[in-house]
Amino acid sequence: MIAIIDYGLGNLTSVKNALDFLGTESEITNNISKIEKADKIILPGVGAFGYGMENLKKLGLIEVLHKEVIVNKKPFLGICLGMQLICKKSYEEGEFEGLAWIDAEVIRFNSESEKLLVPHVGWNEVVCNLASPILIGGNREQTFYFVHSYYPDVKDKNLVVGWCDYGVKFAAVLQKENIFAVQFHPEKSQTEGLEILRKFAEIHSYA
Amino acid sequence: MLKKRLIPCLFLKNGHLVRSENFSYHQLLGDPIAQVERINSWSADELIYIDISNDDHYDLRRDDKKIKSINNIYDIIERVSKTCFIPLTFGGNIKTIEDIKERLKRGADKVVINTLAFENPDFINEAAKVFGRQCIVVGIDVKINSKKEYEVYVGHGKKPTGFNPVLWAKEVEKRGAGEIFLNSIDRDGTAQGYDIPLINMVVDAVSIPVIACGGVGSFSHFIDGIKEGGASAVSAGNIFNFTENSVIEAKKVLKNAGINIRPIIKIN
Numbered sequence: 001m002i003a004i005i006d007y008g009l010g011n012l013t014s015v016k017n018a019l020d021f022l023g024t025e026s027e028i029t030n031n032i033s034k035i036e037k038a039d040k041i042i043l044p045g046v047g048a049f050g051y052g053m054e055n056l057k058k059l060g061l062i063e064v065l066h067k068e069v070i071v072n073k074k075p076f077l078g079i080c081l082g083m084q085l086i087c088k089k090s091y092e093e094g095e096f097e098g099l100a101w102i103d104a105e106v107i108r109f110n111s112e113s114e115k116l117l118v119p120h121v122g123w124n125e126v127v128c129n130l131a132s133p134i135l136i137g138g139n140r141e142q143t144f145y146f147v148h149s150y151y152p153d154v155k156d157k158n159l160v161v162g163w164c165d166y167g168v169k170f171a172a173v174l175q176k177e178n179i180f181a182v183q184f185h186p187e188k189s190q191t192e193g194l195e196i197l198r199k200f201a202e203i204h205s206y207a
Numbered sequence: 208m209l210k211k212r213l214i215p216c217l218f219l220k221n222g223h224l225v226r227s228e229n230f231s232y233h234q235l236l237g238d239p240i241a242q243v244e245r246i247n248s249w250s251a252d253e254l255i256y257i258d259i260s261n262d263d264h265y266d267l268r269r270d271d272k273k274i275k276s277i278n279n280i281y282d283i284i285e286r287v288s289k290t291c292f293i294p295l296t297f298g299g300n301i302k303t304i305e306d307i308k309e310r311l312k313r314g315a316d317k318v319v320i321n322t323l324a325f326e327n328p329d330f331i332n333e334a335a336k337v338f339g340r341q342c343i344v345v346g347i348d349v350k351i352n353s354k355k356e357y358e359v360y361v362g363h364g365k366k367p368t369g370f371n372p373v374l375w376a377k378e379v380e381k382r383g384a385g386e387i388f389l390n391s392i393d394r395d396g397t398a399q400g401y402d403i404p405l406i407n408m409v410v411d412a413v414s415i416p417v418i419a420c421g422g423v424g425s426f427s428h429f430i431d432g433i434k435e436g437g438a439s440a441v442s443a444g445n446i447f448n449f450t451e452n453s454v455i456e457a458k459k460v461l462k463n464a465g466i467n468i469r470p471i472i473k474i475n
Contacts, residue, residue: 011311014288020289021289046316047337048336119416121416122439123210123469125208143469145294147294
């Protein structure tokens, strides 16, 4: 079973609908024992970083996430804000500490340079130059749906398995062992997005 | 590179899909679910549903019992979101933060607020704070008034506000709108093409994406909306309802015009 973490933010139903469509068992939950029992964890989310961290804290989810993902090495997928929350720090509406599983700072697109519209909304190309179990191999370009104003500036570029270009080249797909993260919304990216979720569902244990 | 978006807009009235003309004439088209299932497999980039129920105009063929009606907007959201894995935006009859929460919970990704945004502009700030800017699309309906000036209208295009669309667009951006859904009341249902000067002036005034709507009668009008209007996304209602394979055909036309759009996805 995949636990879809409910921390009061974002379109959890969309993620659940996509997994249902693929025939993958999942549950939207913030129940600690259910998260402990799950084989895999998805942290979705749209919304503000500070608010997201605050909710994770309030619900007592930080410890269980750390235990299951970092210690027990369960496959984890962060989506959009869920990708940003695993970074060290974010500068969205202030300065906030994240889960710090990835050495990255979450920064805003620079709308001053040329006429870059922010948020970055719509379908954009992702170039995947490194192999990853959640990606279709072969240096292919794929199109996914993005909607965000901030992105993670990742220190170790070897963790970036997919890049996107929006005024700046940024990490669209990350992988660090059992930790996967995407800045776009696979649950909203039709067939190519569903393929990512399907591949994540098929991953074997990293423990 | 970020692609331009093609967004079918479906107008709902009392659970039926309707065709709109100048915001006042509504022809009944049928089941909103069957239509969306076709559109999804036709490579649309997003979908916008606007619920225009509860206004004081009556539907043509309202009593036709052959067309099944789904009365609850929430049922429609739930059913659409189970088969449609593209972004879904719902507008109409949103009065409170709870109304937005409920729509998102059922599977919507974004909402359009229009009349409420004008009547209570602080609501935009509040909604953007709770759900994030990306979730809040502000609808701006514009009509050329008797003084031959562009003016924002609310209440399904019936109430003049005295506001200029450029000033109002800047205001909603400042308050936290993530996108603007710009519709021309004069062009609605006329098939004459977009109001390009209107799109231009709003696009130039803001740094958030503008979705253009109102007046599309041929696929080439989409090209105008992007190339001349400068819109980030082009939307239309009627053309998608009345033309077979409309999304695929529209995308071909856009692609041939050199516009960067998402390729047509083949569903096996």
